[in-house]
Amino acid sequence: MINVKNVSKKFYDKKLGEFYAVKNASFEVKKGEIFGLLGPNGAGKTTLLRIISTIMEPTNGEAVINGFDIIKNPEEVKKSIGFLSGNTKLYKKLTPVETIKFFGGLYDLDKDIIKKRTKEILDILDMNDFKDRIVEKLSTGQTQKSSIARCMIHNPEIYILDEPTLGLDILTSRTIIEFIKRKKEEGKTIIFSTHYMEEAEMLCDRIALIHKGKIVETGKVENLKKKTGKDNIRDIFLEYIDREENIKDEFE
Ligand SMILES: Nc1ncnc2c1ncn2[C@@H]1O[C@H](COP(=O)(O)OP(=O)(O)OP(=O)(O)O)[C@@H](O)[C@H]1O
Numbered sequence: 001m002i003n004v005k006n007v008s009k010k011f012y013d014k015k016l017g018e019f020y021a022v023k024n025a026s027f028e029v030k031k032g033e034i035f036g037l038l039g040p041n042g043a044g045k046t047t048l049l050r051i052i053s054t055i056m057e058p059t060n061g062e063a064v065i066n067g068f069d070i071i072k073n074p075e076e077v078k079k080s081i082g083f084l085s086g087n088t089k090l091y092k093k094l095t096p097v098e099t100i101k102f103f104g105g106l107y108d109l110d111k112d113i114i115k116k117r118t119k120e121i122l123d124i125l126d127m128n129d130f131k132d133r134i135v136e137k138l139s140t141g142q143t144q145k146s147s148i149a150r151c152m153i154h155n156p157e158i159y160i161l162d163e164p165t166l167g168l169d170i171l172t173s174r175t176i177i178e179f180i181k182r183k184k185e186e187g188k189t190i191i192f193s194t195h196y197m198e199e200a201e202m203l204c205d206r207i208a209l210i211h212k213g214k215i216v217e218t219g220k221v222e223n224l225k226k227k228t229g230k231d232n233i234r235d236i237f238l239e240y241i242d243r244e245e246n247i248k249d250e251f252e
Contacts, residue, residue: 001189002029002052002158007061009047009213021047023213024061029191029206031157034184036200037193038237039210045193046086048210049162052191053083066157079107082151084161092136096127096146099135100153107154114153121149124182126175141172148176159183161192165199177203197233207233209240216240 009022022044029035037045050056052063054074063070066080090099100121104114122131125145130138135146148164164180165173180190180203194200200207201221208218217224217240221233230236 001031004063007058010059020213025215027208027218031189032187033205034203035191036204036207038200043210044213046162049160053160081158081160082156084151086162088147090135095132097131100149103150104153121152141168159190201233211241211244
């Protein structure tokens, strides 16, 4: 369903010169799985999610999403995914309902389907209280729900969500977490990035730990607990980061 092979992305920075934001990342996500990408600030999560969403081209490597190659068939990939980007901008003067319908039009959906799905989306994301208020007057959580709503209208097979619950209160987070679980029940595939370790542990079938652009481990949280002897994901995470830093020290 998602197959990422040796993907790298090189950027240029005035101070650092050329550097890899993502280095040889490989992983698979099966249909119906929730896959979490965990890593500290600047680890490369957003870059990796942008590459598999075809927003950005990799420097090297390949990825196949829902059977479509990100380089050869980006349009088909785009139709297969709902991508929530960290810096999604909505039209300030539209209401959530108008926003959802507008994107439905972009996907060339039939009017009746747009109407039916809009109602479903407003219910799933608990948006009915503010559905007719213009976006510029919405709170952070309401805006985030509207951004998620926007990427659901074409009923994609795959959801790629960059920090979907970042900075949200527990009620709004809960709605979004319930939405992710519900999509899994419908057989959809979800990959999302987060800083919230407990959230990842609760939701994900498998996780990937990413540090300084490299995926340092992938697996079920249960298996990583056994492998490291740690009983929570926070300690597992720190264990892998420490290991990586030590390996580096040996070579420096
Ligand atoms: N367009 C760009 N040009 C140059 N450097 C970039 C660009 N985009 C990201 N970077 C750098 O690449 C690295 C990885 O960034 P990225 O946004 O992918 O990390 P992240 O894991 O999503 O971080 P966070 O959790 O803070 O959002 C960082 O060092 C960042 O400064």
